Amino acid sequence: MRKIEIITRPYKLEDIKKALTDAGVKGMTVSEVKGFGRQRGHKEIYRGAEYQVDFVPKIKIELVIDAAIVPTVLKAIEGAARTGEVGDGKIFITPVEEVVRIRTGETGKDAI
Amino acid sequence: MNAADTAFILISAALVLLMTPGLGLFYGGMVRSKNVLATLMHSYVLIGLISIEWAILGYSMAFGSDIGGIVGGLDYLNLAGMDKPNDLAKTVPHLAFMAFQMMFAVITPALISGAFAERVRFSAFLLFSLIWAICIYNPLAHWVWGGGWLAGLGALDFAGGAVVHMSSGASALAFCLFLGKRKNYGREPFIPHNLPMTILGAGILWFGWFGFNAGSALSAGDLAASAFVTTHLAAAAASLSWIFAEWMHRGKPTTLGLASGAVAGLVAITPAAGFVTPMASIIIGLVGGLVCYLGVNMKHIFKYDDALDVVGVHGLGGTWGALATGLFATKAVNEAGNDGLLYGNPDLLWSQFISVVATWVFCFVGTLVILYIVNAIIKVRVNEEDENKGLDVSQHGETGYQN
Numbered sequence: 251m252r253k254i255e256i257i258t259r260p261y262k263l264e265d266i267k268k269a270l271t272d273a274g275v276k277g278m279t280v281s282e283v284k285g286f287g288r289q290r291g292h293k294e295i296y297r298g299a300e301y302q303v304d305f306v307p308k309i310k311i312e313l314v315i316d317a318a319i320v321p322t323v324l325k326a327i328e329g330a331a332r333t334g335e336v337g338d339g340k341i342f343i344t345p346v347e348e349v350v351r352i353r354t355g356e357t358g359k360d361a362i
Numbered sequence: 363m364n365a366a367d368t369a370f371i372l373i374s375a376a377l378v379l380l381m382t383p384g385l386g387l388f389y390g391g392m393v394r395s396k397n398v399l400a401t402l403m404h405s406y407v408l409i410g411l412i413s414i415e416w417a418i419l420g421y422s423m424a425f426g427s428d429i430g431g432i433v434g435g436l437d438y439l440n441l442a443g444m445d446k447p448n449d450l451a452k453t454v455p456h457l458a459f460m461a462f463q464m465m466f467a468v469i470t471p472a473l474i475s476g477a478f479a480e481r482v483r484f485s486a487f488l489l490f491s492l493i494w495a496i497c498i499y500n501p502l503a504h505w506v507w508g509g510g511w512l513a514g515l516g517a518l519d520f521a522g523g524a525v526v527h528m529s530s531g532a533s534a535l536a537f538c539l540f541l542g543k544r545k546n547y548g549r550e551p552f553i554p555h556n557l558p559m560t561i562l563g564a565g566i567l568w569f570g571w572f573g574f575n576a577g578s579a580l581s582a583g584d585l586a587a588s589a590f591v592t593t594h595l596a597a598a599a600a601s602l603s604w605i606f607a608e609w610m611h612r613g614k615p616t617t618l619g620l621a622s623g624a625v626a627g628l629v630a631i632t633p634a635a636g637f638v639t640p641m642a643s644i645i646i647g648l649v650g651g652l653v654c655y656l657g658v659n660m661k662h663i664f665k666y667d668d669a670l671d672v673v674g675v676h677g678l679g680g681t682w683g684a685l686a687t688g689l690f691a692t693k694a695v696n697e698a699g700n701d702g703l704l705y706g707n708p709d710l711l712w713s714q715f716i717s718v719v720a721t722w723v724f725c726f727v728g729t730l731v732i733l734y735i736v737n738a739i740i741k742v743r744v745n746e747e748d749e750n751k752g753l754d755v756s757q758h759g760e761t762g763y764q765n
Contacts, residue, residue: 294553295612297622297671298659301551 251346251359252320256311257285258331258339263309269330270313273322276362278313289337308339314346316359364453370582371451371458377573378465382409382472384566388625389476391560392618392670396752397480398555398762404475404482408491412468415495417441420467421460423500424508425450431511434504450507451580462577463503470499470526476670477534478742481544481749484757486740490732494533498728502529502721516710517717518691518699520589521578523633523683524721531677532725534668540733541742543667545749552669557618564621568597571628575635588695589635592643593628599647600627600654607655619655622675626654629679634687637699642690646683653682681718688714 256266263280270278284305291304315323324341332338351361386405393401412420418440425448426434437443444456451459471491478487505512506519519525544552554560575593579586604623605615630650631643638646657674661667668674688711691702701707736742743749748756755761 294551295608295614295616296554296618297616298608298612298619298655299662300612301553303551303553 251314251349251362252317253312253314253344253346254320254323254327255342255344256327256331256339257283257308257342258311259333259337260307260309262331263311265330266311266327269326270311270323273326274319275313275315275323278311280312281310283308283310287337287340306337314349314362316362363447363455364581367451367453367581368455368458370586371454371462371577371580374573374577375458375462375465377570378462378469378577379409379570381567381570381574382406382465382469384563384570385469385472386563387559388563388567388621389479389560389670391556391558391563392476392554393479394552394752395555395763396754396761398754399760400484400753400757401475401479403484403758404479404487405472407488408472409468411488411492412471412495413464415492416460416464416467420495420500421463423496424463424467424503425460426508428504428509431505431509431514433501433510434508453581459580462580466522466526466574467495467499467503470522470530471495473526473530473672473676474534474537476672477538477668478541479669480753481541481743482753483740483742483744484753486736486742489740490736490742493732493736494729497732498529498533498725499525502724505720506717512717512720515713515716516700517684517713518637518687518710519633519684519717520636520687521575521632523629523680523687524717527629527632527676527680528684528718528721529725531673531675531680532722533729534672535666535677536726536729537733538666538668538673540730540737541667544669545746547667554618561617561621564624568624568628571597571632575628575632579636585636585696588640591640592635592638592646593631595640596631596643596647596650597624597627599644600624600630600651603648603651604655607652611655622654622658622671623651626650626675626679629654629676630683630686632680633683634690637687637691637696637702639690639692639695642686642692646686646690649686650679650682654679677722681722684714684718685711688712 286304291306294301294303349361382405386402390398390402422436422438423434426437447456448459503525504510506525576586576590601620601624605619608619609615627647627650630646654675657678658671689702692705700710703711
């Protein structure tokens with residue numbers, strides 16, 4: 251099992267969700283986060299004073315999937331989220347030791 | 363006694379009262395979210411404190427029988443002598459005039475609160491505001507409106523350019539110099555947490571200002587209509603000149619700029635509202651927006667932390683308005699006024715200049731003295747930990763937003 255963490259542009263959320271569910275993903279968790287990478291931030295102006303705002307709004311999507319479908323899922327995410335400009339974000343993949351479905355006590359792949 | 367005038371003054375008084383909550387919203391949106399309640403409180407609590415002070419003592423100090431041109435006597439102490447009208451407003455009940463003036467006394471110290479936002483101790487702020495109202499506002503109102511020495515000099519201040527705006531601006535400068543900068547000011551961006559709140563506040567201020575300026579005609583007639591129109595046009599002109607100035611300077615017209623410009627125009631026209639023509643008011647507004655835009659950028663050059671730009675907007679806007687009155691005033695608008703420089707009378711500009719210098723010096727020095735006294739009793743600035751936590755939690759035990 252693998253955990254996939256996607257950090258990307260907020261307005262891409264709906265496209266990514268659709269691509270993921272089409273690829274067979276059953277559930278995911280989304281949070282609104284702030285951060286910067288190579289894109290850095292932007293300038294804001296208040297009463298004539300310029301402020302550099304480094305932390306820009308991003309979304310973080312987390313999902314746990316069977317290792318076998320990782321390539322399909324990555325392809326789906328890239329297809330939905332890529333614009334080719336800086337700021338498209340990153341995908342992190344980590345191994346997951348165990349998953350438990352709280353309602354039934356099922357574990358492993360059955361619990362995903 | 364005139365029923366129309368009475369109704370007009372009472373409604374105007376209510377409009378001016380509404381400006382103080384409006385100011386609270388205007389300021390409240392500009393601070394960081396951890397200080398929003400404390401900033402609202404700085405305006406709202408003064409409705410309570412100054413109203414009581416005004417009824418007991420303030421009105422008499424400002425409008426009681428003149429003592430040496432400096433202060434009013436105690437003839438109206440505890441609202442005694444309200445059974446016959448004041449000579450300044452013969453057609454309305456004395457209490458109506460007193461209530462109208464009360465709302466001006468309330469908003470003036472609230473204006474100063476923008477300078478010391480996000481770092482003042484609430485108890486010290488209360489004590490300061492009370493002493494400031496008694497020692498600065500009441501005498502100044504007497505000098506200008508109550509038959510004191512500035513009125514005797516011929517200086518014109520229709521609705522409070524000196525008494526309300528220059529006084530709060532000069533006091534704000536003294537206060538933020540005394541207090542020092544907010545922690546991490548200049549190191550991290552201090553960005554307004556809720557601009558829609560600020561824009562709403564500016565709209566309420568604009569609306570209430572019709573009571574402030576048109577109401578200052580003290581009767582429902584030609585002069586009130588004239589002041590109403592000049593007030594509106596100046597605000598309109600300044601809202602445009604501010605955003606076009608920043609558009610050229612920084613590349614974007616901002617909503618905060620539009621709101622700030624409107625307030626700057628309202629400030630600038632305040633002393634002139636009942637003395638100038640509508641076309642003059644447009645010029646006063648256009649220049650007012652530019653002057654105040656330069657004014658708010660001055661703090662970065664001189665490195666003082668006037669958090670919400672009281673000096674730039676009220677201090678400089680009020681000063682420009684007072685001088686503009688000396689330029690554009692004409693007896694064609696108001697027989698009781700005077701002609702300004704552009705109508706062939708340089709003397710008025712000189713009187714206006716003296717009133718500017720006197721107001722700035724009196725309020726700046728007076729505020730510093732009061733601050734040293736208050737600080738000896740209660741530390742005016744909160745400690746570092748309380749400042750980090752925010753004034754909402756540290757001073758009031760509340761949080762503005764739950765999420």
